Amino acid sequence: MKYTLAVLVENRPGVLTHISGLISRRAFNIESIAAGPTEEADTTRITIGVEVEDEFELDQVVNQLSKLINVIKIINLTYVDSIQRELALIKVRANKANRSDLVDIVEIFRAKIVDVNRETLVIELTGEEAKIDALCEVLVDFGIIEIVRTGRIAVSRGPVPAKEM
Amino acid sequence: MRMLGAEAVIECLKAEEVEIVFGYPGGAVLTLYDALFKTNFPHVLTRHEQGAVHAADGYARATGKTGVCFATSGPGGTNLVTGIATAYMDSIPLVAITGQVGVSLIGKDSFQEADICGITTPITKHNYLVKKVQDLPRVIKEAFYIARTGRPGPVVIDISKDVFNDTLDFEYPDSVELRGYKPIFSGDASKIDLVVTELEKAKKPLLFIGGGVNISGTSEELRKFVESTGIPVITSLMGLGCIPCDSAQHLGMVGMHGTYAANMATMECDLLLGVGVRFDDRVTSLVKNFAPKAKIVHFDIDPAEVNKNVRSDFRVIGDLRWSLPLLAEKASMQGLQKWQQETGEWNKLVQEWKKEKPPASELEAAGIKPQAVIEKVSELTKGDAIIVTDVGQHQMWTAQSYTFKKQRSFLTSGGLGTMGYGLPAAIGAQITLPEKTVVLFTGDGSIMMNCQELATMADNGLPVKIIVMNNQVLGMVNQWQRMFYGKRYSHSSTKGCTDFVKLAEAMGVTGLCVTEPEKLDAILEKALKMEGPVLVEVLLPATEDVLPMVPPGGRLDQMVLGGVF
Numbered sequence: 001m002k003y004t005l006a007v008l009v010e011n012r013p014g015v016l017t018h019i020s021g022l023i024s025r026r027a028f029n030i031e032s033i034a035a036g037p038t039e040e041a042d043t044t045r046i047t048i049g050v051e052v053e054d055e056f057e058l059d060q061v062v063n064q065l066s067k068l069i070n071v072i073k074i075i076n077l078t079y080v081d082s083i084q085r086e087l088a089l090i091k092v093r094a095n096k097a098n099r100s101d102l103v104d105i106v107e108i109f110r111a112k113i114v115d116v117n118r119e120t121l122v123i124e125l126t127g128e129e130a131k132i133d134a135l136c137e138v139l140v141d142f143g144i145i146e147i148v149r150t151g152r153i154a155v156s157r158g159p160v161p162a163k164e165m
Numbered sequence: 166m167r168m169l170g171a172e173a174v175i176e177c178l179k180a181e182e183v184e185i186v187f188g189y190p191g192g193a194v195l196t197l198y199d200a201l202f203k204t205n206f207p208h209v210l211t212r213h214e215q216g217a218v219h220a221a222d223g224y225a226r227a228t229g230k231t232g233v234c235f236a237t238s239g240p241g242g243t244n245l246v247t248g249i250a251t252a253y254m255d256s257i258p259l260v261a262i263t264g265q266v267g268v269s270l271i272g273k274d275s276f277q278e279a280d281i282c283g284i285t286t287p288i289t290k291h292n293y294l295v296k297k298v299q300d301l302p303r304v305i306k307e308a309f310y311i312a313r314t315g316r317p318g319p320v321v322i323d324i325s326k327d328v329f330n331d332t333l334d335f336e337y338p339d340s341v342e343l344r345g346y347k348p349i350f351s352g353d354a355s356k357i358d359l360v361v362t363e364l365e366k367a368k369k370p371l372l373f374i375g376g377g378v379n380i381s382g383t384s385e386e387l388r389k390f391v392e393s394t395g396i397p398v399i400t401s402l403m404g405l406g407c408i409p410c411d412s413a414q415h416l417g418m419v420g421m422h423g424t425y426a427a428n429m430a431t432m433e434c435d436l437l438l439g440v441g442v443r444f445d446d447r448v449t450s451l452v453k454n455f456a457p458k459a460k461i462v463h464f465d466i467d468p469a470e471v472n473k474n475v476r477s478d479f480r481v482i483g484d485l486r487w488s489l490p491l492l493a494e495k496a497s498m499q500g501l502q503k504w505q506q507e508t509g510e511w512n513k514l515v516q517e518w519k520k521e522k523p524p525a526s527e528l529e530a531a532g533i534k535p536q537a538v539i540e541k542v543s544e545l546t547k548g549d550a551i552i553v554t555d556v557g558q559h560q561m562w563t564a565q566s567y568t569f570k571k572q573r574s575f576l577t578s579g580g581l582g583t584m585g586y587g588l589p590a591a592i593g594a595q596i597t598l599p600e601k602t603v604v605l606f607t608g609d610g611s612i613m614m615n616c617q618e619l620a621t622m623a624d625n626g627l628p629v630k631i632i633v634m635n636n637q638v639l640g641m642v643n644q645w646q647r648m649f650y651g652k653r654y655s656h657s658s659t660k661g662c663t664d665f666v667k668l669a670e671a672m673g674v675t676g677l678c679v680t681e682p683e684k685l686d687a688i689l690e691k692a693l694k695m696e697g698p699v700l701v702e703v704l705l706p707a708t709e710d711v712l713p714m715v716p717p718g719g720r721l722d723q724m725v726l727g728g729v730f
């Protein structure tokens with residue numbers, strides 16, 4: 001099963017390497033990992049998507065990560081009512097004939113076209129992983145040149161921040 | 166006070182009450198060694214950085230204090246790696262200080278540069294790269310705090326050469342503030358109530374003790390609990406010494422080379438209390454067959470140990486210094502007498518197992534029996550010595566045959582199984598406990614891995630007694646090849662050309678040799694009485710196996726006992 005963890009860490013060099021290294025070293029599979037600064041300058045938040053067999057294995061991931069000195073807190077957002085998003089930039093083939101079809105698709109997905117030239121378009125889309133997968137699938141017919149995705153980030157609904165959970 | 170970074174390091178060590186440092190100088194730490202010289206700080210020059218780190222580890226295991234070692238950048242640091250990993254696997258408090266190239270040269274493949282933080286990340290509790298002199302006092306304070314608190318472990322501080330030469334206004338912090346590190350001492354006491362309830366219900370309880378008891382120094386508390394309950398005890402390799410091996414309740418070591426009684430009890434018990442253990446695969450064999458009839462209780466300081474290898478039904482997370490006395494108190498409040506009566510049958514059964522399968526050494530065989538060597542040393546030292554081993558057959562024979570009586574009396578590389586550990590670890594132990602008898606059991610394979618440290622031993626006048634169990638083969642490898650690889654002895658013979666007596670003498674250590682069984686006792690007695698370091702080479706038959714043995718993947722009750730059992 002897939003789980004989403006929010007990991008608050010000290011904003012120090014090498015912390016991301018420590019975390020990703022530890023998870024892979026222990027033979028757990030990282031599905032996605034995204035890191036960025038938070039409202040506190042000395043804290044980084046890392047959202048990790050892991051695929052593990054069961055809750056026991058998830059506990060192991062959490063416990064092992066907790067041992068890292070720079071890890072401040074780990075919150076399992078899998079069962080928390082939360083918003084999850086990913087950002088994708090997709091470069092797709094486009095010509096005069098099919099460009100308007102692409103524009104329609106982009107509108108349906110509430111995506112944005114951020115670059116246009118005679119041969120290609122670049123589409124920007126934020127959304128849940130499944131939504132991005134769906135757009136990519138539709139765009140296959142046009143010819144995808146490249147895809148860049150950020151990995152999942154997640155925040156809980158309601159007023160309580162992760163650091164207080 | 167204004168001082169050099171290198172001088173600040175020494176001041177920090179003094180503030181941490183470090184008594185001695187083991188190390189090896191080099192380019193990146195020359196200023197640090199200059200500061201050592203000026204302050205006359207106690208330092209032991211080993212002959213290899215690996216010797217330094219193992220010596221610091223041996224010092225830490227024998228005393229419970231934090232071991233410290235120094236090495237230079239690049240190869241100095243990489244030579245520490247095996248020793249750091251050894252300490253990490255056995256949870257030994259250690260601070261390794263390495264030099265790093267100048268700040269402007271970092272990351273440029275400079276001369277003697279290696280990314281020590283990157284290399285040691287998986288084998289340290291934490292590590293630091295110090296590029297600013299102002300950070301030194303805080304980092305060193307944190308490093309010692311991290312190394313010795315919670316579940317202990319090694320911490321590496323990699324310090325740029327520039328930092329040693331730079332100056333600062335030295336002030337050592339009083340406290341440590343780490344947002345992500347709050348080691349727990351006491352846990353949830355109600356969990357102990359649950360354990361006591363389970364104990365009351367149990368008809369066949371078994372206590373399984375491990376290295377955590379040694380590390381936390383809680384063997385006294387444990388003994389009281391065992392004496393008041395009469396509960397049978399099995400130990401892991403790392404737990405040896407915490408309960409006197411000759412006490413009635415002690416069934417011996419469990420696992421691959423465990424005793425018949427310990428392994429049978431594990432298979433039959435209905436409640437297994439694991440205390441400071443990590444259920445290593447050398448203990449459990451196939452996890453699904455481990456203690457199949459038992460509910461499992463796990464006492465540990467490290468939450469990550471829970472359910473890592475064996476799934477437990479009850480867990481008590483916290484320092485054993487908190488949980489063990491509380492367990493004893495709560496158990497005694499519940500009226501253990503009645504409970505003890507109900508487990509009488511079980512106690513009788515385990516005692517029968519113990520009698521039924523006595524240790525192998527009672528039987529006669531041609532040549533010197535390895536068990537006889539260890540038992541003689543055991544008799545001569547009365548369980549009062551610090552016993553150190555390397556890794557291999559001799560290690561298992563020692564674990565099986567020496568009558569350990571005290572905690573911290575057995576220093577061995579359990580988790581990583583590091584050949585070459587013993588000699589430097591014995592140095593570390595002897596230097597801090599000069600009044601103690603320190604005996605190293607090693608093999609002809611293991612001793613060669615760090616034999617250069619004989620010189621360190623002699624130069625420092627350390628009276629370690631070294632027993633080289635020479636069977637002219639890499640014994641454990643040879644045994645596996647004999648048992649599982651159709652006797653294809655691929656590269657496991659040491660050919661027996663090395664003259665260990667001459668090797669010892671060349672390094673300044675007295676050398677003795679025993680070849681005949683009838684001379685064994687006298688030579689061992691002589692060696693133990695002699696002043697200064699002595700190496701005794703004991704020639705053993707090459708075909709002697711370590712038995713019992715649970716074949717890899719087998720169940721604990723499927724031990725190969727051998728004809729001599």
